[in-house]
Amino acid sequence: MPVISAPHDFNEGHLFVDLTSVVDHPLYLKCEGFNFAGSIKLKAANEMVESAERDGILKPDSVIVESSSGNLGVALSMIAASKGYRFLCVTDSRCNLSTRLLMEALGSRVHIVADLDENGGFLGTRLEYVRSLCASDDRYVWLSQYTNPGNWQAHYRTTAPQIARHFPRLDVLFVGTGTAGTLMGCARYFRQWHRPVRIVAVDSVGSVAFGGEPGRRMIPGLGMSMRPPLLDESYVNEVIRVEEADTIRACHRMARRGFLFGGSTGTVVSGATEWLARHGNPDITAVAIAPDLGERYLDTIYQTNWLEDLYGDQILDGDELTTTTLEPDDPAPREPDRWP
Ligand SMILES: Cc1ncc(COP(=O)(O)O)c(C=O)c1O
Numbered sequence: 001m002p003v004i005s006a007p008h009d010f011n012e013g014h015l016f017v018d019l020t021s022v023v024d025h026p027l028y029l030k031c032e033g034f035n036f037a038g039s040i041k042l043k044a045a046n047e048m049v050e051s052a053e054r055d056g057i058l059k060p061d062s063v064i065v066e067s068s069s070g071n072l073g074v075a076l077s078m079i080a081a082s083k084g085y086r087f088l089c090v091t092d093s094r095c096n097l098s099t100r101l102l103m104e105a106l107g108s109r110v111h112i113v114a115d116l117d118e119n120g121g122f123l124g125t126r127l128e129y130v131r132s133l134c135a136s137d138d139r140y141v142w143l144s145q146y147t148n149p150g151n152w153q154a155h156y157r158t159t160a161p162q163i164a165r166h167f168p169r170l171d172v173l174f175v176g177t178g179t180a181g182t183l184m185g186c187a188r189y190f191r192q193w194h195r196p197v198r199i200v201a202v203d204s205v206g207s208v209a210f211g212g213e214p215g216r217r218m219i220p221g222l223g224m225s226m227r228p229p230l231l232d233e234s235y236v237n238e239v240i241r242v243e244e245a246d247t248i249r250a251c252h253r254m255a256r257r258g259f260l261f262g263g264s265t266g267t268v269v270s271g272a273t274e275w276l277a278r279h280g281n282p283d284i285t286a287v288a289i290a291p292d293l294g295e296r297y298l299d300t301i302y303q304t305n306w307l308e309d310l311y312g313d314q315i316l317d318g319d320e321l322t323t324t325t326l327e328p329d330d331p332a333p334r335e336p337d338r339w340p
Pocket residue numbers: 039040041071072176177178179180181182183220221222262263264265291292
């Protein structure tokens with residue numbers, strides 16, 4: 001019976017869903033959404049905060065600041081609340097409403113940028129704002145998930161060994177790519193393993209993480225509007241790019257079976273399904289990583305109006321979609337929050 005006194009002390013790391021009946025090929029999904037932060041980002045957040053504490057960078061009057069599309073922000077909010085730090089999250093208008101409210105409920109401040117950067121994303125604008133904050137007051141501490149080695153080391157230490165333990169005959173691992181922390185931690189671990197594992201990175205169309213044309217992306221978590229500084233492509237065997245419409249279809253296909261996952265899980269599962277169908281070998285042992293669950297996406301991926309507005313009526317054709325029709329009730333964003 002686990003008994004904890006800090007929220008980050010609990011993280012379910014050994015839950016896999018057998019998706020064979022959903023994707024028509026054996027595929028095991030490692031579920032990372034069962035912790036108090038609700039996502040895989042708890043691991044990176046923990047590692048980065050602990051290493052900043054060890055290095056003496058975080059002091060009692062520090063204000064942690066980070067650019068996040070949401071999940072790292074929630075994880076840092078939780079850890080900051082538990083340890084008594086202040087936290088300011090710089091995010092953008094794609095951040096889900098519930099994610100923003102979660103951060104605020106945990107006592108954090110949230111600043112939302114609205115101007116696109118030169119690659120059609122928000123990352124450049126977010127980082128510019130973080131830099132301006134850090135220049136304005138030295139109490140701000142930027143953990144910088146995009147460059148912090150703790151981000152990938154967390155997965156090298158935990159995520160990859162958890163997969164290895166349960167799948168000693170693993171052939172292929174599908175990993176969605178945002179900062180590339182999960183990807184690089186797992187790829188580095190399996191490079192040294194007892195048998196070769198094919199590392200397949202899954203990205204969204206419109207992301208420039210692996211090159212390619214920038215384009216509109218509405219689903220947070222996966223994809224980047226810059227090359228991830230942590231990425232070393234020599235560890236990646238293949239890259240699959242998934243259209244957001246396919247992400248949505250995969251999410252709804254799983255929801256029809258009672259598994260409500262987040263957007264990046266839909267992206268990874270869609271990419272893995274396509275890859276497994278192409279390779280056609282039912283004996284391949286394949287694992288994909290599901291970074292979070294679906295509740296944070298009820299007003300986007302699982303909401304009719306949002307889907308129709310962004311992807312057109314056709315997205316709702318076919319019988320695999322399960323949506324709610326609600327009037328969006330998004331409170332107006334508040335004015336920039338600065339700390340102190
Ligand atoms: C929903 C979601 N998708 C994808 C990712 C990508 O992970 P990474 O930044 O490690 O590449 C994350 C990271 O937390 C996430 O929360």
